[in-house]
Amino acid sequence: MADPGRRLGPNAVAILVLICLAAGLLLWQRPWESSDDAVVGIPDDAPARLAAQFRALTDADSESAFVAAAGTSRTAKVFARQAWRARTALGADAVELRYVSGGDVADHADGSATAVVDVSWRAGDEIGLSDKTVHTSSVAFRVAPQTDGRLSVVSAAPRDGALPIWLAGDVTVERVSGSVVIRVDGGDADLPVESMATAARSAVGRVVPGTKGDVTVVSPHTEAQMARLVGQPIDQVRQIAAVTTRLDGRGGSSDDTVIVLNPAVFSTMDRRAAQVVLTHEATHLLTHAVGTRAESWVVEGFADFVALHDDTAPLSVSAGQILADVKAGRGPKHLPTSADFNAESHGLGAVYESAWMIFRMLGQTYGDDRVVRFYNAVMSGTALDKALVASFGLTVDELTTSWRDYLAKSASTVS
Structure with a gap:
């Protein structure tokens, strides 16, 4: 039988339990390691640092170099790796990221800031466009200060114009006869967009002989992505199933047009109605109706x-x-x-x-x-x-x- 005099009282047991819980919480959170969630002050020389950092992103000639230039946080590495692979899938070249302003004042609760950057790029042959216009958009990059004094580039959103596709998410490109389908984060999984794009191309050719070129369709995963890709507020695209637009939402020629689907509307249609919409937009694209x-x-x-x-x-x-x-x-x-x-x-x-x-x-x-x-x-x-x-x-x-x-x-x- 145990000695009653050596038993721990209820208060002592409660204290030991609290100590064990606190120790477990410390081991789980590891506050001595760097964390993306830690709020860190923005360095005084943030504009100079960002100008150099976006030059490094421009000059990067490999995925590892691009990821290293994006910053040290886990979020930055994931973002940069995804952007580089999307660039590769699209065959993007002539990429330039030129820092314009911002990034020196925190505007988010996590201590991050918005840096305005002019992003230029040119689409490769992979996406079926004969036009080789260099597209430029004003992009708002979210930058987060790190404990090592550096800034990490963690996300991107359009500021003026359309968001470059390679900054919108995970991108895959599939070429089929007469059409190219670019999916962002898996795109619209409810309808067979590839076969529908091919059918649209054939339909236009039957009625309007002599039309040339591929039908390039961008299939985002969400309506918010669609709005960013066409450079419009989300309220202005809610009724739109699809739109034919120039790749940067602004300038360029009639040879750099793509069809961007709105999954919130397009995926709710039956197959017939969705095909009518896609062929309608393909007619705009192949007869150079944009603009x-x-x-x-x-x-x-x-x-x-x-x-x-x-x-x-x-x-x-x-x-x-x-x-x-x-x-x-x-x-x-x-x-x-x-x-x-x-x-x-x-x-x-x-x-x-x-x-x-x-x-x-x-x-x-x-x-x-x-x-x-x-x-x-x-x-x-x-x-x-x-x-x-x-x-x-x-x-x-x-x-x-x-x-x-x-x-x-x-x-x-x-x-």
């Missing part, structure tokens, strides 16, 4: 003319919104204007359908060849009224009257 000054109804209506050319869905599906408006006495009085196609406009679906119905009517009356000739003329800069007369012998007023009659007749056949 055109042509009337919006011509650009958008023709893209749907191609996308729905072989579609077998009834009008109640493909034009249900505009025909419902017509049956309710709210039919359009004039051809759609550019303002009608504003992404935030009410009844946007009906506007697109109404533009498509113009081309559907023209195709049924005059045939594909004359419709394509009209579209090409307008895209080449011919005035709308002259292109209508040359292609169909119609004035704008005559087209408008025929279209309104066509809508009324079509609405009467839809239950």
Whole structure:
């Protein structure tokens, strides 16, 4: 039997338990080791350090050199390794990161700061673009001070313009016949984007012979990534399933355009609807519609003319919104204007359908060849009224009257 006099009292036991817990917590946290979570002051010479650091990132000619230049923290190493591998997948070259300002005042609770950097790069042949424009975006890099006095580059976000794809996440590139699909962090896993991109390329070629080049599709994993890649606030892309845009969201030529999907919308569509969207955007890309000054109804209506050319869905599906408006006495009085196609406009679906119905009517009356000739003329800069007369012998007023009659007749056949 144990000696009762040698037993520990309840207070002593509680103290020992607390000591053991504290020791375990210390061993787990290891405060004597460097931590990404530790708040460290930003060095006084941060701008000079950052200018040199981004020069080192520019000059890096290997993954190890790029990772070393990014900083000593674990987060920086992961970020830099991912960015380098994305660069490699995209064949990016002429990469330059030029420090502009910032990084010297903490603006986050963890003590990190925002450094503004101009990032330039040129896409390689890997992503199917014939254009070799050097793209430049203003990027906000998050930099975190470390206990060794250095700064670590831990993340990137767009400041002005689109975020370079190789800074957006883990990137993979897959080339298939006539198309290239760039997935960011796995992309949209709900639909077979690769085969759909190939189908879109073929569909455009059947209606518009002679189109050249690949269809390049960027498939982000999240809507937030999509917004960053097109350089737009997230609120402005919520209704958009996909958009055709220049690679940097700004300048460049018509040969550097890509289709960027919005997974929050695109992945919720059924296969038919998603294919229509992708073929619509592929028409914009392959006919160099980005940046055109042509009337919006011509650009958008023709893209749907191609996308729905072989579609077998009834009008109640493909034009249900505009025909419902017509049956309710709210039919359009004039051809759609550019303002009608504003992404935030009410009844946007009906506007697109109404533009498509113009081309559907023209195709049924005059045939594909004359419709394509009209579209090409307008895209080449011919005035709308002259292109209508040359292609169909119609004035704008005559087209408008025929279209309104066509809508009324079509609405009467839809239950």
